[in-house]
Amino acid sequence: MNLSFFVVLSLSGVFLSALISFISAKGQGHRAVVTLLALSTGLGAFSSAAFLLSGQSQLTITQSAWLFGTPFVLSVLSALFFFLLNTVACLASVYAMKYVEQYTEVYNVRVLDGLMAIFVLGMQGVLLAGTPFGFLVFWEIMSLSSFFLVMADKEAASVRAALFYLIMTHLGAGAILAGFMILSNGSLLESFTRLAILAQHLPPSTLFGVFLLFLFGFGSKAGLVPFHVWLPEAHPQAPSHISALMSGVMLKMALYGFLVMTFTVLPIGSSTAALIVIALGLLSAVYGVIYAVIERDVKRVLAFSSIENMGIIFTMLGVAMLTQSQGMSAFSHVALGAALLFAIAHAFFKSGLFMGAGVMVHAAHSRSLEVMGGLSKRMPAFSGAMLILALAAAALPPFSAFMAEWTFVQNLVANLSTMSPFIQGVLVLVLVTMALVGGLALFAMIKLFGIGFLAEPRSEHVAHAKAPGKLIAIPIYLLAACSVLVGLLAPAILRTIGYGDLTVNYDLHTNIVLGGGSMNPGKLLALLVATFFLVLLLRRVLSNVKHEREYHTWDCGQPITPGMEFTATAFSASIRFFFRVITRTKKNVITTPIIASNPWIASRTFSLELRQIWYDDLYVPIQNACLWTSTQVRKLQNGVIQFYIALIFIALVVTLAIAL
Amino acid sequence: MNSFLLTLVQFIAVILVAPFVTGLVRMCKARFQGRHGASPFLPYITYATLLKKQMVISKSTSWVFRLVPFVVLATTLFLVCVLPLLVFGGAFVSLGHFMIVAGVLALGAAFLVMGGLESASAFGGMGASREMTLASLVEPAMIATFATFSIVTGAFTVDAMFANAHILTSPALIPAIAALIMVALAENARYPVDNPATHLELTMVHEAMVLEYSGPYLAMLEYASAVKLTIFSLLVANILFPMTLAVDATLVAILITIAYMIVKVIVVSFLLALLESLIAKMRFYRMQEYMTIAFFFALAGLVFALIHITL
Numbered sequence: 001m002n003l004s005f006f007v008v009l010s011l012s013g014v015f016l017s018a019l020i021s022f023i024s025a026k027g028q029g030h031r032a033v034v035t036l037l038a039l040s041t042g043l044g045a046f047s048s049a050a051f052l053l054s055g056q057s058q059l060t061i062t063q064s065a066w067l068f069g070t071p072f073v074l075s076v077l078s079a080l081f082f083f084l085l086n087t088v089a090c091l092a093s094v095y096a097m098k099y100v101e102q103y104t105e106v107y108n109v110r111v112l113d114g115l116m117a118i119f120v121l122g123m124q125g126v127l128l129a130g131t132p133f134g135f136l137v138f139w140e141i142m143s144l145s146s147f148f149l150v151m152a153d154k155e156a157a158s159v160r161a162a163l164f165y166l167i168m169t170h171l172g173a174g175a176i177l178a179g180f181m182i183l184s185n186g187s188l189l190e191s192f193t194r195l196a197i198l199a200q201h202l203p204p205s206t207l208f209g210v211f212l213l214f215l216f217g218f219g220s221k222a223g224l225v226p227f228h229v230w231l232p233e234a235h236p237q238a239p240s241h242i243s244a245l246m247s248g249v250m251l252k253m254a255l256y257g258f259l260v261m262t263f264t265v266l267p268i269g270s271s272t273a274a275l276i277v278i279a280l281g282l283l284s285a286v287y288g289v290i291y292a293v294i295e296r297d298v299k300r301v302l303a304f305s306s307i308e309n310m311g312i313i314f315t316m317l318g319v320a321m322l323t324q325s326q327g328m329s330a331f332s333h334v335a336l337g338a339a340l341l342f343a344i345a346h347a348f349f350k351s352g353l354f355m356g357a358g359v360m361v362h363a364a365h366s367r368s369l370e371v372m373g374g375l376s377k378r379m380p381a382f383s384g385a386m387l388i389l390a391l392a393a394a395a396l397p398p399f400s401a402f403m404a405e406w407t408f409v410q411n412l413v414a415n416l417s418t419m420s421p422f423i424q425g426v427l428v429l430v431l432v433t434m435a436l437v438g439g440l441a442l443f444a445m446i447k448l449f450g451i452g453f454l455a456e457p458r459s460e461h462v463a464h465a466k467a468p469g470k471l472i473a474i475p476i477y478l479l480a481a482c483s484v485l486v487g488l489l490a491p492a493i494l495r496t497i498g499y500g501d502l503t504v505n506y507d508l509h510t511n512i513v514l515g516g517g518s519m520n521p522g523k524l525l526a527l528l529v530a531t532f533f534l535v536l537l538l539r540r541v542l543s544n545v546k547h548e549r550e551y552h553t554w555d556c557g558q559p560i561t562p563g564m565e566f567t568a569t570a571f572s573a574s575i576r577f578f579f580r581v582i583t584r585t586k587k588n589v590i591t592t593p594i595i596a597s598n599p600w601i602a603s604r605t606f607s608l609e610l611r612q613i614w615y616d617d618l619y620v621p622i623q624n625a626c627l628w629t630s631t632q633v634r635k636l637q638n639g640v641i642q643f644y645i646a647l648i649f650i651a652l653v654v655t656l657a658i659a660l
Numbered sequence: 661m662n663s664f665l666l667t668l669v670q671f672i673a674v675i676l677v678a679p680f681v682t683g684l685v686r687m688c689k690a691r692f693q694g695r696h697g698a699s700p701f702l703p704y705i706t707y708a709t710l711l712k713k714q715m716v717i718s719k720s721t722s723w724v725f726r727l728v729p730f731v732v733l734a735t736t737l738f739l740v741c742v743l744p745l746l747v748f749g750g751a752f753v754s755l756g757h758f759m760i761v762a763g764v765l766a767l768g769a770a771f772l773v774m775g776g777l778e779s780a781s782a783f784g785g786m787g788a789s790r791e792m793t794l795a796s797l798v799e800p801a802m803i804a805t806f807a808t809f810s811i812v813t814g815a816f817t818v819d820a821m822f823a824n825a826h827i828l829t830s831p832a833l834i835p836a837i838a839a840l841i842m843v844a845l846a847e848n849a850r851y852p853v854d855n856p857a858t859h860l861e862l863t864m865v866h867e868a869m870v871l872e873y874s875g876p877y878l879a880m881l882e883y884a885s886a887v888k889l890t891i892f893s894l895l896v897a898n899i900l901f902p903m904t905l906a907v908d909a910t911l912v913a914i915l916i917t918i919a920y921m922i923v924k925v926i927v928v929s930f931l932l933a934l935l936e937s938l939i940a941k942m943r944f945y946r947m948q949e950y951m952t953i954a955f956f957f958a959l960a961g962l963v964f965a966l967i968h969i970t971l
Contacts, residue, residue: 414816417811454774455721531741
């Protein structure tokens with residue numbers, strides 16, 4: 001069987017669904033479009049999975065005459081990301097079928113579907129393109145279509161977020177373009193393999209500059225602090241299946257670009273470059289997780305959690321670069337494998353959580369966690385899937401992300417004693433920061449699930465919420481199942497994506513084996529399940545299961561109302577207090593005495609302002625400086641034509657002086 | 661077969677002795693405070709009574725509330741299977757990797773927190789919020805402690821770490837053990853982190869979360885915390901005296917290790933009660949200081965260990 005044919009078929013299917021949605025009449029064709037999209041992305045997922053399992057290292061799809069002969073190729077790395085993209089896109093399309101129909105008054109369904117198909121096509125192209133030119137074309141298609149998708153509901157906040165996103169993403173794209181220009185000496189039609197050869201001849205300082213450009217370009221797309229400010233604005237504003245695609249997959253495109261450029265195109269960099277990546281990664285992880293803990297908007301919590309996850313992945317990449325620059329290629333290889341495994345885990349659990357957030361928002365008519373609660377009683381199966389996804393996102397055993405963290409930490413601890421003191425210091429910092437981030441990530445996820453799903457509903461809308469329909473729920477169930485399976489099959493996955501040397505086959509199972517430690521996910525899950533059933537059995541044997549009655553919660557003699565429950569603000573109060581140096585939140589309590597004689601009897605109003613310190617302290621000054629400069633420049637425009645002619649003349653002289 | 665037998669002995673011995681440890685700590689504390697105190701065997705009767713009682717389930721709760729006691733007790737029993745408490749070289753020691761131990765502890769804490777939130781009362785929420793804060797801040801200290809043990813001994817499972825940890829030859833272990841004790845106090849909700857005997861809402865952490873549980877579910881949660889206390893008591897004792905653990909499954913060796921276990925839990929319970937009688941509980945909003953101290957102890961151990969190896 002020729003797999004490349006199926007990949008082309010998948011691309012054409014996605015393109016066709018975009019076409020159909022734009023030519024179809026208003027209010028029609030939605031189901032046809034998303035069905036076609038789901039089928040063609042499903043085909044893409046299957047063909048890339050078949051390619052990965054076949055063990056080939058490269059697959060040439062086509063060498064198209066248009067796009068100036070850009071070759072379309074699939075390597076193991078791009079096939080992995082192609083698989084993630086198509087799987088998530090396929091499930092997102094299924095989810096979109098009913099989800100979008102709930103919001104026909106809000107969204108222009110035809111445009112939404114069409115843009116989604118173009119968005120998916122853009123990402124597919126980014127992964128397949130073999131030249132900077134093709135890469136950039138599809139990168140722009142992806143960025144522009146997601147820009148329009150962010151403002152799909154046409155609200156003022158969405159338009160603002162989208163414009164912010166547009167500016168940031170184009171600054172990033174500009175940096176990537178500049179990087180390619182410098183590398184290829186002005187020609188964008190060379191292939192990446194040729195670029196790698198050209199890069200060998202450039203001086204180290206130029207290469208470092210190119211690296212910084214790529215880091216800014218891909219880092220701003222991946223949401224690395226301090227280039228992240230657009231992400232928590234833009235991702236939550238998009239419809240939920242688009243948020244899932246943006247957070248679960250689009251961030252991976254930035255990761256893919258960064259991986260290809262730093263590890264295959266650019267020669268092995270200096271340790272300074274690696275330290276910059278580690279610093280940005282750790283900063284993103286810490287900053288992202290703290291805001292994920294204190295945020296109260298369910299989709300913003302997930303967006304900040306994505307910043308944290310990308311921070312962890314980039315930290316792993318930075319460690320890989322650092323050890324590579326020190327000549328420890330075995331260590332670097334393992335760190336890369338852990339980063340890829342984490343990326344796979346993240347694609348599944350974050351897409352699932354964003355789609356689930358769509359269901360929560362639909363039930364509560366609001367994105368605020370403060371009005372949710374009680375959903376687990378009203379939608380038990382759905383809440384079970386969300387619990388699994390939340391625990392997976394918190395990197396708890398035996399779920400997917402834990403296996404990646406295990407691989408990384410095991411490798412780090414096993415080799416720590418053999419390194420130079422400086423590297424040891426860096427790695428110890430990485431280790432303890434990742435432990436802190438892991439603890440706080442658990443906090444964020446338990447807050448999301450505990451406040452959103454448990455106890456009594458905090459609003460009327462939630463109290464009457466109904467369980468989501470099958471077509472909306474099934475993609476979420478599948479993604480939860482994937483999060484369990486990725487954990488269970490982590491050794492097999494590592495083997496498939498080219499890290500077979502980390503695994504050892506036994507009769508019935510495969511273990512990850514690293515520096516003296518070994519991990520058998522199947523045994524771990526089996527023992528956890530076994531102890532669970534032992535407890536279940538003991539409970540049935542030792543006590544009467546039926547012997548119970550229902551009553552309200554103990555209330556100290558005063559009826560309990562949902563207003564007395566802990567909210568997301570209250571739940572995260574201690575973390576906000578402990579990290580107040582970083583978050584600098586503003587708490588306002590206004591006390592107005594009701595009786596003049598007794599100050600204790602008073603009505604109190606509480607408000608809490610979450611500040612975005614990077615935005616306030618870095619972006620606002622830049623913005624003000626730009627506005628000030630343009631105000632100064634505007635003084636030139638004084639309406640005197642002689643002055644304008646003089647300016648043109650000066651410009652000409654300066655240009656000639658530079659050119660000659 | 662040998663290893664299975666060893667694990668079975670450890671499993672049965674620990675789950676049988678657990679209520680005694682809780683009772684003993686309470687009795688010792690009562691004696692220090694000048695009271696006579698109840699018999700150390702009282703918890704056995706308490707749990708048996710609770711198992712017979714009718715449960716009252718709050719109307720506000722969902723299926724998660726019912727899942728919590730099972731998961732919390734199961735994670736605790738998982739730790740009994742994988743950690744070196746009475747014996748070295750049990751059947752599941754390969755699952756005793758320090759990351760798994762930390763992760764399973766966090767899993768149990770997470771479910772306990774959800775149980776607290778389910779009650780829909782301010783008490784449950786407050787306890788949940790506090791417990792979640794403690795569980796997340798204890799993580800760096802725990803990982804750094806275990807990393808120190810791992811670097812000193814070259815092993816990754818807690819079993820192998822303890823078997824090879826010779827405290828006299830590796831002084832780096834001393835701050836790590838101090839950190840381990842601080843982590844153990846925090847994990848078990850003891851002084852100075854939490855007051856296990858309290859029913860004052862200002863000081864409650866663990867008690868506030870289980871407030872809405874009754875009957876068999878309460879017995880399961882209380883039992884889980886008793887087992888956890890036993891686990892950590894034995895861990896702290898075993899790192900200092902690894903020679904008291906059995907390595908082969910002969911009758912004599914098993915009897916000796918069980919005798920040692922009883923001595924160890926009596927000594928640790930006495931010391932824990934002494935500590936709880938000597939110091940006051942810390943204010944909750946100063947908890948980050950306690951966690952920071954534990955973390956820096958662990959980090960000091962890690963740095964010493966790395967220097968020791970490099971030299």
